[in-house]
Amino acid sequence: MGKEQLIVVGGVAAGLAAAMQARRVAPSLSITVLEKTPDISYGACGLPYVISGLIPALERLVLHTPEYFRERHDINVQLNTEALEILPARSVVRVSANGERRELGFDSLVLATGAAAVCPPLAGHDLAGVFVLRQLRDGRRLLQFLEQERPRAAVIVGAGYIGLEMAEAFRARGLDTTLVESSDMVMSTLGGELRDRVVDELRGRGVEVVLGERVVAFEGRGEQVARVVTESGRAFEAQVVLIGVGVTPAVRVAKDAGLEIGESGAIATDANQRTSAANVFAAGDCSETLHRVSGRRVWMPLAQPAVRQGWVAGANAAGTTPEVRFAGVVGTNAVKVFDLEVARTGLSPEEARGAGFDASIIEDESSTRAGYYPGGAKILTRVVYDKSGRLLGAQMVGREGVAQRIDVFAAALQANLKIEELNQLDLAYAPPFAPTIDPILRATKQKR
Amino acid sequence: MGKEQLIVVGGVAAGLAAAMQARRVAPSLSITVLEKTPDISYGACGLPYVISGLIPALERLVLHTPEYFRERHDINVQLNTEALEILPARSVVRVSANGERRELGFDSLVLATGAAAVCPPLAGHDLAGVFVLRQLRDGRRLLQFLEQERPRAAVIVGAGYIGLEMAEAFRARGLDTTLVESSDMVMSTLGGELRDRVVDELRGRGVEVVLGERVVAFEGRGEQVARVVTESGRAFEAQVVLIGVGVTPAVRVAKDAGLEIGESGAIATDANQRTSAANVFAAGDCSETLHRVSGRRVWMPLAQPAVRQGWVAGANAAGTTPEVRFAGVVGTNAVKVFDLEVARTGLSPEEARGAGFDASIIEDESSTRAGYYPGGAKILTRVVYDKSGRLLGAQMVGREGVAQRIDVFAAALQANLKIEELNQLDLAYAPPFAPTIDPILRATKQKR
Numbered sequence: 070m071g072k073e074q075l076i077v078v079g080g081v082a083a084g085l086a087a088a089m090q091a092r093r094v095a096p097s098l099s100i101t102v103l104e105k106t107p108d109i110s111y112g113a114c115g116l117p118y119v120i121s122g123l124i125p126a127l128e129r130l131v132l133h134t135p136e137y138f139r140e141r142h143d144i145n146v147q148l149n150t151e152a153l154e155i156l157p158a159r160s161v162v163r164v165s166a167n168g169e170r171r172e173l174g175f176d177s178l179v180l181a182t183g184a185a186a187v188c189p190p191l192a193g194h195d196l197a198g199v200f201v202l203r204q205l206r207d208g209r210r211l212l213q214f215l216e217q218e219r220p221r222a223a224v225i226v227g228a229g230y231i232g233l234e235m236a237e238a239f240r241a242r243g244l245d246t247t248l249v250e251s252s253d254m255v256m257s258t259l260g261g262e263l264r265d266r267v268v269d270e271l272r273g274r275g276v277e278v279v280l281g282e283r284v285v286a287f288e289g290r291g292e293q294v295a296r297v298v299t300e301s302g303r304a305f306e307a308q309v310v311l312i313g314v315g316v317t318p319a320v321r322v323a324k325d326a327g328l329e330i331g332e333s334g335a336i337a338t339d340a341n342q343r344t345s346a347a348n349v350f351a352a353g354d355c356s357e358t359l360h361r362v363s364g365r366r367v368w369m370p371l372a373q374p375a376v377r378q379g380w381v382a383g384a385n386a387a388g389t390t391p392e393v394r395f396a397g398v399v400g401t402n403a404v405k406v407f408d409l410e411v412a413r414t415g416l417s418p419e420e421a422r423g424a425g426f427d428a429s430i431i432e433d434e435s436s437t438r439a440g441y442y443p444g445g446a447k448i449l450t451r452v453v454y455d456k457s458g459r460l461l462g463a464q465m466v467g468r469e470g471v472a473q474r475i476d477v478f479a480a481a482l483q484a485n486l487k488i489e490e491l492n493q494l495d496l497a498y499a500p501p502f503a504p505t506i507d508p509i510l511r512a513t514k515q516k517r
Numbered sequence: 518m519g520k521e522q523l524i525v526v527g528g529v530a531a532g533l534a535a536a537m538q539a540r541r542v543a544p545s546l547s548i549t550v551l552e553k554t555p556d557i558s559y560g561a562c563g564l565p566y567v568i569s570g571l572i573p574a575l576e577r578l579v580l581h582t583p584e585y586f587r588e589r590h591d592i593n594v595q596l597n598t599e600a601l602e603i604l605p606a607r608s609v610v611r612v613s614a615n616g617e618r619r620e621l622g623f624d625s626l627v628l629a630t631g632a633a634a635v636c637p638p639l640a641g642h643d644l645a646g647v648f649v650l651r652q653l654r655d656g657r658r659l660l661q662f663l664e665q666e667r668p669r670a671a672v673i674v675g676a677g678y679i680g681l682e683m684a685e686a687f688r689a690r691g692l693d694t695t696l697v698e699s700s701d702m703v704m705s706t707l708g709g710e711l712r713d714r715v716v717d718e719l720r721g722r723g724v725e726v727v728l729g730e731r732v733v734a735f736e737g738r739g740e741q742v743a744r745v746v747t748e749s750g751r752a753f754e755a756q757v758v759l760i761g762v763g764v765t766p767a768v769r770v771a772k773d774a775g776l777e778i779g780e781s782g783a784i785a786t787d788a789n790q791r792t793s794a795a796n797v798f799a800a801g802d803c804s805e806t807l808h809r810v811s812g813r814r815v816w817m818p819l820a821q822p823a824v825r826q827g828w829v830a831g832a833n834a835a836g837t838t839p840e841v842r843f844a845g846v847v848g849t850n851a852v853k854v855f856d857l858e859v860a861r862t863g864l865s866p867e868e869a870r871g872a873g874f875d876a877s878i879i880e881d882e883s884s885t886r887a888g889y890y891p892g893g894a895k896i897l898t899r900v901v902y903d904k905s906g907r908l909l910g911a912q913m914v915g916r917e918g919v920a921q922r923i924d925v926f927a928a929a930l931q932a933n934l935k936i937e938e939l940n941q942l943d944l945a946y947a948p949p950f951a952p953t954i955d956p957i958l959r960a961t962k963q964k965r
Contacts, residue, residue, distance in 0.1 A: 082953070114948050115889050129889045230947075361943075372953050373946040396941035403945035412945050441563050441577045472950035473921030476957075477928050479943050484932030493844035495809075495927050497851035497860050498821040499678075500562050502920035505530070505820050509924075 072099040078152045079181030080104030083353025086379025087179040091387035100144045105151035108205040116208040121238035155326040157346035177386040184316035184354035184370045193287030198294035199310045220308030224297040228255040230404040232313035247277040258417035266466045270409040331357040333368035340394040342382035352378035359397030363424040399482040403472040410471035414479040415462025426455045433512035437470045439500035450512040458487040488516045520547040526600040527629030528552030531801025534827025535627040539835035548592045553599035556653040564656040569686035603774040605794035625834040632764035632802035632818045641735030646742035647758045668756030672745040676703040678852040680761035695725040706865035714914045718857040779805040781816035788842040790830035800826035807845030811872040847930040851920040858919035862927040863910025881960035885918045887948035898960040906935040936964045
């Protein structure tokens, strides 16, 4: 009898985390990672900063080579190898590599197929100069285009975090930049005064921001995109377009295999990251996870939970006992928009109401440092809570100290704290780091 | 019958917080604040930054004038007025102001007498040029001395937070600076590798650091200090000396009045900030508080709990119903040492063992940003936990993102989280703010 076989489909965050964790758990397991693109082990979140020029080369985003995994960890990585079909009952995966097809048997399988950038099928979406930015090769294509074609004007479709980061990147390259968003929010859940701060920052840095306008077509000059047209008939010049309207979980293979797909559209998993097939696990942007605040299974494609779900899937796929569990997420996210830090955790007011909570809101503005200490900045905080006083979420916008303060709210959500308990936290104070009463304490003191 | 009288002894953080909260609770209460110095309502924590020149004038530390409190809040502030004696049974306080003595009656009293800088009675401690730095007037004297005498060399006695901040301040003024500390720790509880980072930073900025040497005398040239001598016989040149060996709670009046003094030496209070006399409350640096981790009543003279205890004392002294409570502290503290951020919360390894815990330690170093993102820095984390896995404390040293990360540990302590639960936190990730796996998650993953 040969060695036990683990196959991991997908060689970025979740997939490699799974493979590495499986190796730690099972030193003699045979581990194969299948990656359909030519790239593995890269930090996709760094792409906007390569485009902006802050990071000097795309290769800087690559952490490890296939050789590293093979030589240091006895993990066999196969590039340009796509998993076409899974047969859980037969424990076989059919793959295609360099035009050839073959079958690989497995004892356990981890699906880390990720998510794909959504490219709406609008007129002209296939014109040259229209891009999405998700994988390393997307970044490679965009960079090459920017360097060869030297576009003058860019339009970004969608004010999610990729859209916001790319607005900064295009401006850093000197492009006239317009950001068009169909809703009246940014980062999909940020409205009101907090949204206004983000929009002000973008405008102050020369980005034209258009909210509440739906893009309906891309018009070309020859094969090359030239204008972006909205529902209301406005047209924006663009020699380059970045579509950042979201991502969709890559679940075709899982669905065809008869694995259960959750309501969110991502692969249904339990707390052990196991799918509806006993020897198939899923992790990362292709899979659902527990939202600890709403109690629902949700799809939250973000890098940090992806890696951690990968660890869990890999350990369990390698047979660790007792099985390990992923505790779920509370919905924490952060983005830099020029000099602004924007972060959120838990439920937004709209999400809280959608989840059936009778949600109340506090909004408060305060300083990040003692009033007399130079260099401080304003921080705008929104806190969402229910009738019982339970914290449901928080959103913050400011110029410093935002991401880690959101982490305090994230910890409070995890621990199910009430606003009154948050207001009792013993938080660090020193004039360079915080005012005597931290913005978190100030905001939570406003509860009536 | 006249109006109800509230007297507050002490006009800085806790005292004014109490007076203001009492006013919110009881619009018609007569409120008098007695302050024995000529100064009220100042941010004492800013003093080192005025000495360094970062803050251009001492007056910047003053938040409000006595007129502000009188005119805007109907609070009567009496400067240069010392409470000499309290007679709780008679509800009278005897005061001395401008050489005159008188009695004031009260219905309720808040003691916010603060803490005094310890000046050990060593030979030569009364030489000109030897300073402590606690009150605004201490800062005034030191500034005047520095400007008039133009000292060339400074010695700081004690590597607590004032000593560390003053090392930076003296270097900023161009003084040769030596920091002498009798223990082998800095910030009283920071040892080992974390201490070494702080010492390296100080030395890298030109501060001579001498640990494990006890100062025994100050020697003068005439009336003026000239040298600082240690137990081992070493002598350090100094035309100015800053003693930062700690503070002691100002409890003489409370003790003379027969109020219970706790084991820590500070005024014993309950969760309502009430002393052993029913109509006398205490708050801030003169009073004890609950340490939520050890479960003990401790003395923790820090600005943030002082203000919040003041709110509680003021509300209860003004008769709010139901009475409000102070939830206690977890021992959070932060200090900037040149470009280093140093912070702690909970119990240090030594404190944990002293409190009877079977404490284990994790030490881990990681980055504050994604590896490919420029400008990141190392952060060194120490986590203390007990056999059950319960978090007992954390200490961190790094160049960014330390104080707010300590706040995450502080929230976890408040919520009684185990290391495993901390390791499940859903923390913010974006390349400019954190690596995919935050230093908090990396460190807590090391637990065996």
